[in-house]
Structures are given as structure tokens and as C-alpha cells.
Amino acid sequence: xxxxxxxxxxxxxxxxxxxxxxxxxxxxxxxxxxxxxxxxxxxxxxxxxxxxxxxxxxxxxxxxxxxxxxxxxxxxxxxxxxxxxxxxxxxxxxxxxxxxxxxxxxxxxxxxxxxxxxxxxxxxxxxxxxxxxxxxxxxxxxxxxxxxxxxxxxxxxxxxxxxxxxxxxxxxxxxxxxxxxxxxxxxxxxxxxxxxxxxxxxxxxxxxxxxxxxxxxxxxxxxxxxxxxxxxxxxxxxxxxxxxxxxxxxxxxxxxxxxxxxxxxxxxxxxxxxxxxxxxxxxxxxx
Amino acid sequence: xxxxxxxxxxxxxxxxxxxxxxxxxxxxxxxxxxxxxxxxxxxxxxxxxxxxxxxxxxxxxxxxxxxxxxxxxxxxxxxxxxxxxxxxxxxxxxxxxxxxxxx
Numbered sequence: 001x002x003x004x005x006x007x008x009x010x011x012x013x014x015x016x017x018x019x020x021x022x023x024x025x026x027x028x029x030x031x032x033x034x035x036x037x038x039x040x041x042x043x044x045x046x047x048x049x050x051x052x053x054x055x056x057x058x059x060x061x062x063x064x065x066x067x068x069x070x071x072x073x074x075x076x077x078x079x080x081x082x083x084x085x086x087x088x089x090x091x092x093x094x095x096x097x098x099x100x101x102x103x104x105x106x107x108x109x110x111x112x113x114x115x116x117x118x119x120x121x122x123x124x125x126x127x128x129x130x131x132x133x134x135x136x137x138x139x140x141x142x143x144x145x146x147x148x149x150x151x152x153x154x155x156x157x158x159x160x161x162x163x164x165x166x167x168x169x170x171x172x173x174x175x176x177x178x179x180x181x182x183x184x185x186x187x188x189x190x191x192x193x194x195x196x197x198x199x200x201x202x203x204x205x206x207x208x209x210x211x212x213x214x215x216x217x218x219x220x221x222x223x224x225x226x227x228x229x230x231x232x233x234x235x236x237x238x239x240x241x242x243x244x245x246x247x248x249x250x251x252x253x254x255x256x257x258x259x260x261x262x263x264x265x266x267x268x269x270x271x272x273x274x275x276x277x278x279x280x281x282x283x284x285x286x287x
Numbered sequence: 288x289x290x291x292x293x294x295x296x297x298x299x300x301x302x303x304x305x306x307x308x309x310x311x312x313x314x315x316x317x318x319x320x321x322x323x324x325x326x327x328x329x330x331x332x333x334x335x336x337x338x339x340x341x342x343x344x345x346x347x348x349x350x351x352x353x354x355x356x357x358x359x360x361x362x363x364x365x366x367x368x369x370x371x372x373x374x375x376x377x378x379x380x381x382x383x384x385x386x387x388x389x390x
Binding site: 121122123124128130131132134135172187197198199213228229231232233234235240248249 | 312314316317318319320321322323324345346352356357360362376377378380381383
């Protein structure tokens with residue numbers, strides 16, 4: 001078992017991993033890719049770089065530094081975190097166990113822009129199958145998504161209903177994902193979500209589909225998707241942490257853009273260091 | 288401490304209550320619901336004598352959950368004089384829940 005599993009390899013995640021490693025803790029850092037920062041071309045406001053540096057360069061260097069110092073790093077996509085006595089982090093390839101989890105996956109992605117979407121959140125439109133699936137036992141369920149995260153949600157929903165429709169909202173559907181879908185599949189873009197007090201219907205460019213519940217699991221899960229499932233407070237689309245960077249769930253920490261504030265590399269790196277120091281203290285209380 | 292309410296006791300405990308009632312629709316398998324429990328316990332303590340807090344298990348009380356069109360849990364209702372005054376969906380901090388319930 002790892003002492004700490006860090007999810008995210010950007011400035012918050014890698015800084016935390018580096019500090020934690022230096023506390024002689026057993027650290028795993030899981031990163032899906034180079035993240036938002038990895039797609040930023042010009043950074044001129046970070047300390048100690050005379051010339052413009054790319055985000056990609058910073059992230060790669062940070063990961064290389066973590067590896068050099070002894071952090072285990074894997075490039076995998078996390079699709080779920082479970083918390084019983086310890087934490088289980090499930091990726092598309094493996095499952096890891098840790099005493100503590102630090103979420104440092106950057107800012108949560110915005111919701112899809114479809115008419116009616118915001119209106120029905122919590123009124124038939126859900127972001128969490130394990131939380132709300134049960135309510136739609138033997139009812140018509142829709143799932144919006146196009147990747148492993150959607151399959152994960154679909155698997156949960158299959159326990160509750162045989163009448164499921166998968167909507168890809170016009171997004172590309174990889175063949176290995178499509179092969180896993182035994183349900184009705186609608187691939188054209190969504191136009192509107194309709195209903196009265198609760199969701200009743202999904203209107204796409206080419207058709208209309210009756211649903212009682214609609215689950216959203218587009219692309220890869222974001223920090224908030226993890227937080228929601230595990231019962232961590234979210235406020236204004238950011239994870240709520242205390243002064244020690246811990247959420248309301250013991251042993252679950254968060255740092256960087258996913259907790260809001262200044263969305264800058266320098267602040268994320270600082271968060272990572274602070275979180276690592278708090279985690280080190282927290283782990284001592286576990287014994 | 289929050290009181291467990293069933294279909295049989297709903298009328299007496301909620302609709303006929305002399306003071307406002309917070310009704311929490313929850314389930315054992317719902318993590319956000321479990322994390323909301325301590326928040327509601329604190330609210331029950333803070334508002335003791337002024338507001339009553341009750342819990343309804345949606346697994347056991349499907350009729351009530353259906354009647355109030357609960358489609359996501361936790362869902363928290365505030366009842367006053369037998370009427371729904373507010374509805375709040377999802378897990379949140381105590382101060383946010385108190386504010387959104389209009390207490």
C-alpha cells in the first residue's frame with residue numbers, strides 16, 4: 001500500500017509528490033497526460049526562467065524531477081476513488097491502494113452547453129450513478145458520455161435498469177468503447193433536455209428519446225466528479241478544503257486549480273508543498 | 288438528533304409540526320448523504336427547539352420519495368406549516384445549507 005496517491009502531475013501534484021518523497025513516504029503519482037498546463041505555450045510569469053517557457057516543458061521537468069527523487073509515476077487515467085478503511089484508486093488499467101489521496105487534477109471542466117441542462121441538475125439530471133442510479137430502478141435511463149468514465153457509470157446503472165440509452169452528444173466514440181455498449185446508442189448531438197418538474201425527454205438533432213433520469217459522464221472525470229462520489233464538499237465548482245488542504249473526508253486532500261483561488265503555476269506549486277506538509281502530519285496521526 | 292420518519296409518522300412529525308421541519312431524503316449507499324449527516328446533526332443542535340430535523344430513508348420509504356419527486360439524493364426539504372418552503376439538492380457545508388434553506 002502507498003502512503004500517498006497523488007492524482008495529477010502538474011505543479012500542485014508534482015510539487016506535493018516531491019515534498020512527500022523527501023519525507024521518506026511511499027508515493028505514487030498518477031497522471032493522465034500533461035494536463036491543461038501542458039497545452040499552454042507561453043509562460044512568462046513563473047519565477048527563475050529568463051526566457052519564455054512552455055507549460056509542456058514545465059510539466060515534463062516536474063515529472064522527471066519527481067521520478068529522479070524516487071516517486072512512482074504512472075500515466076493512467078483515474079476513473080474512480082473509493083474510501084473504506086484505506087483508499088482505492090481505480091484507473092482504466094489498474095487499482096492502487098493508499099492511506100491518503102491528494103486530488104490535484106486541475107480545474108473542473110465546464111458543463112456541456114445544451115438547452116435545459118442547468119435547469120434539470122438534481123431534477124433527473126445527475127452526475128453520479130452510484131449516488132442516484134437506485135432512484136431510477138426499472139425506469140428509462142440515459143447516459144451522456146463517450147469514454148471509459150461513461151462505461152464505468154453504465155456498469156453501475158445496469159444494476160438498476162434494462163432500459164438504458166447512451167448519448168455521445170456527437171463526440172467521437174472509440175471502437176473499444178463502442179464494443180462495450182450493448183444498449184441503445186445515439187451518436188448525434190444533443191439539442192435540448194425537456195421535462196416539467198423533472199427530466200422527461202432528450203432531443204437530439206435526429207430524434208427524441210424519453211428518459212426518466214439522465215446521467216452525465218463526458219470525457220474523463222474531473223476533480224469534482226471524484227469529490228462528489230466520495231462526499232467531499234464542492235462550492236462554486238471548486239473542492240472545499242480546510243487550512244491543511246484536507247476536504248471534509250478524512251485523508252482526502254486537494255491542491256492546485258481544483259480548489260480555486262489564483263489559477264497560476266506559482267500558487268499550484270505552493271499548494272502542493274503545503275498539502276504535502278499537512279499530509280505528512282496527518283499520516284503520523286494514523287498510527 | 289435527527290428523527291427517523293416513515294410514511295406512517297410523516298403527517299404527525301412533519302405536516303403537523305408546530306415548528307419548521309428539515310426533511311432529509313437519504314440512503315445508506317449514498318456517500319454524499321452520509322457526509323451530510325454530521326452537517327444535519329449540527330443544524331439540529333444549533334436550531335434546537337426552533338427547527339426539527341428528520342430523516343427519510345428512500346429505500347424504505349419509496350412512497351414518500353416518489354411523492355416529493357426526489358430524483359437525486361441527498362435532497363433536503365424545509366417544511367413550514369405543512370407546506371414545502373424550500374428544497375435544496377446535494378451535499379454542502381452547514382453555512383451554505385442553512386442559507387439556502389432560508390433559516
